[in-house]
Amino acid sequence: MMNIGVLISGGGTNLQALIDAQKSGMLKSGKITDVVSNRSGAYGLVRARTAGIRTAVITKKECGSSEEFDKRICEYMKEHKIDLIIMAGFLAIVGKNLLSEFKDKIINVHPSLIPSFCGDGFYGLKVHEAALEYGVKVTGATVHFVNEVTDGGKIILQKAVYIQENDTPETLQKRVMQEAEWVILPQAAELFCSGKLSRKGERTT
Numbered sequence: 001m002m003n004i005g006v007l008i009s010g011g012g013t014n015l016q017a018l019i020d021a022q023k024s025g026m027l028k029s030g031k032i033t034d035v036v037s038n039r040s041g042a043y044g045l046v047r048a049r050t051a052g053i054r055t056a057v058i059t060k061k062e063c064g065s066s067e068e069f070d071k072r073i074c075e076y077m078k079e080h081k082i083d084l085i086i087m088a089g090f091l092a093i094v095g096k097n098l099l100s101e102f103k104d105k106i107i108n109v110h111p112s113l114i115p116s117f118c119g120d121g122f123y124g125l126k127v128h129e130a131a132l133e134y135g136v137k138v139t140g141a142t143v144h145f146v147n148e149v150t151d152g153g154k155i156i157l158q159k160a161v162y163i164q165e166n167d168t169p170e171t172l173q174k175r176v177m178q179e180a181e182w183v184i185l186p187q188a189a190e191l192f193c194s195g196k197l198s199r200k201g202e203r204t205t
Protein backbone atom coordinates (compact mmCIF):
# COMPACT_ATOMS: atom_id res chain seq x y z
CA MET A 1 0.00 0.00 0.00
CA MET A 2 1.48 3.33 -1.05
CA ASN A 3 1.30 6.50 1.04
CA ILE A 4 -0.20 9.43 -0.84
CA GLY A 5 0.47 13.08 0.02
CA VAL A 6 -1.86 15.61 -1.60
CA LEU A 7 -0.87 19.24 -2.20
CA ILE A 8 -3.73 21.74 -2.36
CA SER A 9 -4.33 25.50 -2.43
CA GLY A 10 -8.08 25.93 -2.49
CA GLY A 11 -11.49 24.32 -2.50
CA GLY A 12 -10.20 20.79 -2.73
CA THR A 13 -12.90 19.24 -4.90
CA ASN A 14 -10.25 17.08 -6.57
CA LEU A 15 -9.04 16.04 -3.13
CA GLN A 16 -12.66 15.15 -2.32
CA ALA A 17 -12.81 12.99 -5.47
CA LEU A 18 -9.72 11.15 -4.22
CA ILE A 19 -11.22 10.72 -0.73
CA ASP A 20 -14.48 9.42 -2.24
CA ALA A 21 -12.57 7.04 -4.51
CA GLN A 22 -10.74 5.70 -1.49
CA LYS A 23 -14.03 5.25 0.38
CA SER A 24 -15.67 3.43 -2.52
CA GLY A 25 -12.69 1.11 -2.94
CA MET A 26 -11.82 2.41 -6.41
CA LEU A 27 -8.57 3.81 -5.06
CA LYS A 28 -7.34 0.77 -3.19
CA SER A 29 -3.58 0.51 -3.75
CA GLY A 30 -2.75 3.80 -2.04
CA LYS A 31 -3.86 5.62 1.10
CA ILE A 32 -4.14 9.39 1.43
CA THR A 33 -2.11 9.93 4.59
CA ASP A 34 -1.38 13.67 4.33
CA VAL A 35 -2.81 16.84 2.86
CA VAL A 36 -0.53 19.89 2.70
CA SER A 37 -1.82 23.34 1.76
CA ASN A 38 0.10 26.51 0.97
CA ARG A 39 -2.93 28.53 2.09
CA SER A 40 -4.20 28.35 5.65
CA GLY A 41 -7.78 29.18 4.61
CA ALA A 42 -8.05 26.48 1.94
CA TYR A 43 -11.38 24.69 2.29
CA GLY A 44 -9.68 21.48 1.21
CA LEU A 45 -8.11 21.37 4.70
CA VAL A 46 -11.62 21.05 6.18
CA ARG A 47 -12.40 18.23 3.75
CA ALA A 48 -9.20 16.44 4.78
CA ARG A 49 -9.85 16.81 8.52
CA THR A 50 -13.43 15.64 8.08
CA ALA A 51 -12.05 12.50 6.45
CA GLY A 52 -9.57 12.01 9.30
CA ILE A 53 -6.51 12.83 7.20
CA ARG A 54 -3.47 14.54 8.76
CA THR A 55 -3.03 18.11 7.51
CA ALA A 56 -0.28 20.70 7.42
CA VAL A 57 0.02 24.28 6.20
CA ILE A 58 3.29 25.41 4.66
CA THR A 59 3.22 28.92 3.22
CA LYS A 60 5.86 30.64 1.12
CA LYS A 61 5.50 33.72 3.31
CA GLU A 62 6.37 31.93 6.53
CA CYS A 63 9.25 30.12 4.77
CA GLY A 64 10.75 33.42 3.58
CA SER A 65 11.84 32.22 0.14
CA SER A 66 10.82 29.85 -2.66
CA GLU A 67 13.87 27.67 -1.92
CA GLU A 68 12.95 27.26 1.74
CA PHE A 69 9.31 26.61 0.81
CA ASP A 70 10.38 23.84 -1.54
CA LYS A 71 12.73 22.37 1.08
CA ARG A 72 10.06 22.35 3.77
CA ILE A 73 7.53 20.56 1.57
CA CYS A 74 10.19 18.07 0.55
CA GLU A 75 11.21 17.40 4.16
CA TYR A 76 7.57 16.95 5.16
CA MET A 77 6.93 14.41 2.41
CA LYS A 78 10.10 12.46 3.25
CA GLU A 79 9.40 12.51 6.98
CA HIS A 80 5.94 11.05 6.39
CA LYS A 81 7.22 8.41 3.96
CA ILE A 82 5.14 9.58 1.02
CA ASP A 83 5.37 7.42 -2.12
CA LEU A 84 3.18 9.51 -4.42
CA ILE A 85 2.58 13.27 -4.35
CA ILE A 86 -0.63 14.47 -6.00
CA MET A 87 -0.98 18.14 -6.89
CA ALA A 88 -4.74 18.67 -6.73
CA GLY A 89 -5.28 22.34 -7.42
CA PHE A 90 -1.89 23.27 -5.96
CA LEU A 91 -1.24 26.69 -7.39
CA ALA A 92 2.42 27.14 -6.40
CA ILE A 93 5.44 26.07 -8.41
CA VAL A 94 7.33 23.08 -7.06
CA GLY A 95 11.08 23.49 -6.81
CA LYS A 96 14.25 21.53 -7.51
CA ASN A 97 14.42 19.71 -4.18
CA LEU A 98 11.01 18.16 -4.43
CA LEU A 99 11.43 17.38 -8.13
CA SER A 100 14.69 15.53 -7.62
CA GLU A 101 13.75 13.71 -4.40
CA PHE A 102 10.40 12.66 -5.85
CA LYS A 103 11.35 12.21 -9.49
CA ASP A 104 8.49 10.54 -11.42
CA LYS A 105 6.50 10.40 -8.19
CA ILE A 106 4.58 13.68 -8.52
CA ILE A 107 1.42 13.97 -10.59
CA ASN A 108 -0.77 16.99 -11.34
CA VAL A 109 -4.27 17.55 -12.66
CA HIS A 110 -4.69 20.37 -15.18
CA PRO A 111 -8.06 21.59 -16.50
CA SER A 112 -7.36 21.45 -20.24
CA LEU A 113 -6.17 19.02 -22.88
CA ILE A 114 -2.39 19.59 -22.71
CA PRO A 115 -0.59 20.96 -24.76
CA SER A 116 -3.43 23.50 -25.13
CA PHE A 117 -4.03 26.24 -22.56
CA CYS A 118 -1.26 25.23 -20.18
CA GLY A 119 2.05 26.50 -18.85
CA ASP A 120 2.87 29.61 -16.82
CA GLY A 121 -0.15 31.76 -16.05
CA PHE A 122 -2.73 29.11 -16.99
CA TYR A 123 -4.47 28.00 -13.84
CA GLY A 124 -7.99 27.71 -12.49
CA LEU A 125 -10.61 29.84 -14.24
CA LYS A 126 -8.00 31.47 -16.53
CA VAL A 127 -7.66 28.19 -18.42
CA HIS A 128 -11.37 28.09 -19.23
CA GLU A 129 -11.47 31.79 -20.13
CA ALA A 130 -8.67 31.15 -22.63
CA ALA A 131 -10.37 28.10 -24.12
CA LEU A 132 -13.65 30.02 -24.64
CA GLU A 133 -11.84 33.03 -26.04
CA TYR A 134 -9.98 30.86 -28.54
CA GLY A 135 -13.22 29.22 -29.57
CA VAL A 136 -12.21 25.58 -29.24
CA LYS A 137 -15.11 23.14 -29.39
CA VAL A 138 -13.53 20.50 -27.19
CA THR A 139 -11.55 20.90 -23.99
CA GLY A 140 -11.04 18.60 -21.02
CA ALA A 141 -8.56 17.65 -18.35
CA THR A 142 -5.12 16.06 -18.16
CA VAL A 143 -3.27 14.18 -15.43
CA HIS A 144 0.47 14.27 -16.01
CA PHE A 145 3.78 13.71 -14.29
CA VAL A 146 5.40 16.86 -12.96
CA ASN A 147 8.82 17.97 -14.13
CA GLU A 148 10.69 21.29 -14.26
CA VAL A 149 8.54 22.58 -17.15
CA THR A 150 5.13 23.93 -16.03
CA ASP A 151 2.53 21.37 -17.23
CA GLY A 152 5.30 19.81 -19.35
CA GLY A 153 5.66 16.33 -17.84
CA LYS A 154 4.51 13.16 -19.50
CA ILE A 155 0.77 12.71 -19.91
CA ILE A 156 -0.87 9.89 -17.94
CA LEU A 157 -4.60 10.29 -18.70
CA GLN A 158 -6.80 12.76 -20.56
CA LYS A 159 -10.56 13.13 -20.90
CA ALA A 160 -12.41 15.37 -23.35
CA VAL A 161 -15.37 17.61 -22.57
CA TYR A 162 -17.48 19.34 -25.25
CA ILE A 163 -17.99 23.07 -25.04
CA GLN A 164 -21.60 24.26 -25.16
CA GLU A 165 -22.74 27.43 -26.89
CA ASN A 166 -23.87 29.20 -23.74
CA ASP A 167 -20.84 28.22 -21.63
CA THR A 168 -19.22 30.77 -19.33
CA PRO A 169 -15.79 30.16 -17.76
CA GLU A 170 -17.64 29.16 -14.58
CA THR A 171 -20.03 26.64 -16.18
CA LEU A 172 -17.19 25.18 -18.22
CA GLN A 173 -14.93 24.86 -15.17
CA LYS A 174 -17.67 23.00 -13.32
CA ARG A 175 -18.33 20.57 -16.19
CA VAL A 176 -14.63 19.90 -16.78
CA MET A 177 -14.28 19.10 -13.08
CA GLN A 178 -17.33 16.85 -12.90
CA GLU A 179 -16.89 15.04 -16.21
CA ALA A 180 -13.12 14.86 -16.41
CA GLU A 181 -10.93 15.89 -13.46
CA TRP A 182 -12.80 14.01 -10.74
CA VAL A 183 -12.82 10.92 -12.95
CA ILE A 184 -9.26 10.72 -14.24
CA LEU A 185 -7.39 11.90 -11.13
CA PRO A 186 -8.45 8.94 -8.93
CA GLN A 187 -7.92 6.60 -11.91
CA ALA A 188 -4.37 7.87 -12.41
CA ALA A 189 -3.64 7.58 -8.68
CA GLU A 190 -4.79 3.95 -8.66
CA LEU A 191 -2.80 3.16 -11.83
CA PHE A 192 0.35 4.63 -10.25
CA CYS A 193 -0.12 2.96 -6.86
CA SER A 194 -0.85 -0.45 -8.39
CA GLY A 195 2.31 -0.23 -10.49
CA LYS A 196 0.42 -0.26 -13.78
CA LEU A 197 2.05 2.79 -15.34
CA SER A 198 5.01 2.31 -17.60
CA ARG A 199 7.00 4.58 -19.85
CA LYS A 200 7.61 3.77 -23.52
CA GLY A 201 9.72 6.57 -24.97
CA GLU A 202 7.58 9.69 -24.88
CA ARG A 203 4.47 7.73 -23.98
CA THR A 204 3.13 6.66 -20.61
CA THR A 205 0.94 3.58 -20.91
Ligand code: GAR
Pocket residue numbers: 008009010011012013014015044088089090091109110111122123124127177181
Ligand atom coordinates in the same frame (compact mmCIF):
# COMPACT_ATOMS: atom_id res chain seq x y z
C1 GAR B 1 -8.89 22.49 -10.61
O1 GAR B 1 -9.70 22.79 -11.71
C2 GAR B 1 -7.50 22.11 -11.08
O2 GAR B 1 -7.48 21.40 -12.27
C3 GAR B 1 -6.89 23.48 -11.24
O3 GAR B 1 -7.35 24.22 -10.14
C4 GAR B 1 -8.63 23.73 -9.75
C5 GAR B 1 -8.60 23.42 -8.28
O4 GAR B 1 -9.88 23.02 -7.79
N1 GAR B 1 -5.46 23.41 -11.32
C6 GAR B 1 -4.73 24.15 -12.15
O5 GAR B 1 -5.20 25.00 -12.85
C7 GAR B 1 -3.23 23.84 -12.13
N2 GAR B 1 -2.60 24.40 -13.27
P1 GAR B 1 -10.05 22.18 -6.46
O6 GAR B 1 -9.25 22.88 -5.37
O7 GAR B 1 -11.53 22.28 -6.18
O8 GAR B 1 -9.58 20.78 -6.69
